[in-house]
Amino acid sequence: MKNLVGACMFGQSGGPTSVINSSAAGVFTEALKQGNITAVYGAEHGILGILNEKFFDMSKEDPKELELLKYTPSSALGSARYKLKDASVDDTDYKRILEVFKKYNVRYFFYNGGNDSMDTCNKISKYLQSVGYECNVIGVPKTIDNDLFGTDHCPGFASAAKYIATTIMEVDLDAKVYDFGCVCIIEAMGRNAGWLTAAAKLANHKGAGADLIYLPEVPFDIDQFVEDVKGVCAKNNNKCIAVVSEGIKDKDGRYISEGKAGANDGFGHAQLGGLAARLAAIIKENLNVKVRPIELSLMQRCGAHLASKQDVEEAFAAGAFAVKSACEGETDKMVIFERDMTGGQYKCNCVLMPLELAANTEKTVPLEWITDNGTGISDAYVDYALPLIQGDAKAPLEDGLPRFAKLKKVYAGK
Numbered sequence: 237m238k239n240l241v242g243a244c245m246f247g248q249s250g251g252p253t254s255v256i257n258s259s260a261a262g263v264f265t266e267a268l269k270q271g272n273i274t275a276v277y278g279a280e281h282g283i284l285g286i287l288n289e290k291f292f293d294m295s296k297e298d299p300k301e302l303e304l305l306k307y308t309p310s311s312a313l314g315s316a317r318y319k320l321k322d323a324s325v326d327d328t329d330y331k332r333i334l335e336v337f338k339k340y341n342v343r344y345f346f347y348n349g350g351n352d353s354m355d356t357c358n359k360i361s362k363y364l365q366s367v368g369y370e371c372n373v374i375g376v377p378k379t380i381d382n383d384l385f386g387t388d389h390c391p392g393f394a395s396a397a398k399y400i401a402t403t404i405m406e407v408d409l410d411a412k413v414y415d416f417g418c419v420c421i422i423e424a425m426g427r428n429a430g431w432l433t434a435a436a437k438l439a440n441h442k443g444a445g446a447d448l449i450y451l452p453e454v455p456f457d458i459d460q461f462v463e464d465v466k467g468v469c470a471k472n473n474n475k476c477i478a479v480v481s482e483g484i485k486d487k488d489g490r491y492i493s494e495g496k497a498g499a500n501d502g503f504g505h506a507q508l509g510g511l512a513a514r515l516a517a518i519i520k521e522n523l524n525v526k527v528r529p530i531e532l533s534l535m536q537r538c539g540a541h542l543a544s545k546q547d548v549e550e551a552f553a554a555g556a557f558a559v560k561s562a563c564e565g566e567t568d569k570m571v572i573f574e575r576d577m578t579g580g581q582y583k584c585n586c587v588l589m590p591l592e593l594a595a596n597t598e599k600t601v602p603l604e605w606i607t608d609n610g611t612g613i614s615d616a617y618v619d620y621a622l623p624l625i626q627g628d629a630k631a632p633l634e635d636g637l638p639r640f641a642k643l644k645k646v647y648a649g650k
Contacts, residue, residue: 237370238565241272242343245286246294247279248378249349249356250317252310253392254399254540255551256378257641259348260312261305262555263376264294270563273344277648282316282347283356287332289339296646304641306548307631309540312643320356323363330363337364337371340648344372344562348555350379350390354570355595361568362592372562375570375591376554380537382431385597386589387572391551392537393431394624398547399539400424400532401438401445401625407530408444408477416526417474419465419519423493423512423531426481428452429600432536433481437613438621447476452483453600454610456492461515462522464611474525480515482508541638545627550584557586570594582623 246263248256260278267276276294279285292313294302305312323330336342347357354375361373377384382393404422411420424433430451439445447468450456461478468476484492493511512529520527554571561569569588576583605614631638 237372237567239272240343240370240372241274242341243275243277244273244344244346244559244562245277245279245291245337245342246346247282247285247348248311248313248315249282249347249353250315250379251350251537252315253378253380253537254309254395254543255392255548256348257305257308257310257312258548258551259376259378259391259555261302262552262557263346263348263559264297264302264305266556266559267344268295270559272563274341275648277340277342278313280645281314282349282353283318283320284316285314286336287329289336291648292643292645293648297643301641301643304631304639306552307540307543307629307638308640309538312641317352318356319352320359323359323366327363330360333360334364334367334369337369342371344559346374346376346555346558346562348376348378350377350381350384351595351598353378354384354591357570358568358591358595365568372565372567373591374558374562374566374588375594376558377571377594378551380432381426381429383429383598383600385594385599386570388575388584389573389624391547391554394547394621395539395543396425396432396536397435397438397621398544398625399536399542400432400435402542403532404436404439404446404477404479405442405444408439411477411528412475417469419469419475419516419523419525419527420477421512421515421519421527421529422446422477422479423482423529424479425532425536426452427483427508428598430481430483431601433479434601434605434613434617435621436479437617438625441618441622445477446479447472448478448611449613450478450480450484450611451601451606452481452485453603454606455487456484457486458492458515458518462518465519466523469523469525478515480511482511484511541630543629544625545629546624548629553584553586561588
């Protein structure tokens with residue numbers, strides 16, 4: 237729908253990343269320039285901010301602080317894990333969203349997140365169309381898991397992969413300084429897709445990486461894991477570094493690290509964690525060697541001090557492209573990245589894809605990239621990931637520490 241005149245609403249959802257705020261900066265910076273956009277709002281805690289009518293007037297922010305969002309990790313507006321029911325089952329939330337949109341004349345809606353967030357975006361888009369309310373809706377991709385369908389890669393993935401690879405290189409050097417053995421088990425994020433865990437291959441590419449790498453795309457057997465570690469230790473003076481995805485499963489599809497029954501997040505996913513510690517205990521019992529479990533946890537997604545400049549710039553571009561596209565009349569789409577290797581040089585192009593194709597779908601690591609009976613990764617991953625992790629993009633320092641964005645967060649109407 238072209239030539240819509242009205243306000244725009246932007247929200248962040250799902251797990252944060254080190255560059256999600258760069259996408260926000262792209263949206264806000266571009267939206268504040270557009271003549272058809274009469275007001276720019278940032279929802280507090282994603283969709284919940286709209287339902288609760290709590291969102292910020294982004295025109296009240298200092299442009300310098302909006303610029304600093306590019307180098308500020310986490311979700312500056314607050315995130316949410318709230319799953320909308322299908323409108324055919326319960327349209328209460330949708331009616332409330334429509335009520336708020338009408339009240340503030342919201343004609344442009346941008347939602348920044350991963351698979352479940354794109355599902356939310358898609359549902360809202362389809363509902364608004366069904367009731368005849370004109371509003372251009374564009375999804376802005378985000379997820380360190382890199383599992384969104386249709387896009388070459390996702391904003392946030394490269395910086396997390398760079399953090400993981402760097403950390404593994406540092407741990408590799410540290411864990412091998414003594415004349416006695418040590419087994420390090422490093423747990424990376426990734427529920428059903430092993431893109432992040434595979435970043436260990438980047439460390440291997442630089443000669444200081446993992447001996448064993450386990451992705452959720454291949455069934456995991458604990459007994460075989462013990463034998464794998466034994467084999468490495470026998471060759472390496474009882475030293476071994478194994479990197480495992482939190483989402484590895486047994487042959488029956490059960491998560492090895494799944495917590496107590498019924499422990500789920502707001503989207504209904506089983507809560508995972510503690511895998512490295514569990515495997516470390518098993519190795520300790522079977523091998524009687526020093527074992528260090530390392531769970532990278534939140535650090536891999538908020539480590540902005542190791543952010544990829546390429547990632548930061550692409551995240552910003554995705555946000556700006558979403559706004560430009562909406563103002564040109566595009567709707568019901570998600571921004572995706574296309575890789576252009578013309579002349580052997582990497583270039584990323586922003587294009588659009590129907591939202592419904594991204595909602596609740598997952599892109600996994602190609603099985604042909606998984607080698608050595610499920611314990612290694614091929615060089616194809618290096619070729620894929622290396623262009624994405626280039627350059628540094630750090631917040632300016634203040635008293636030796638990073639100066640992150642400090643938003644006023646003035647509520648709309650106040």
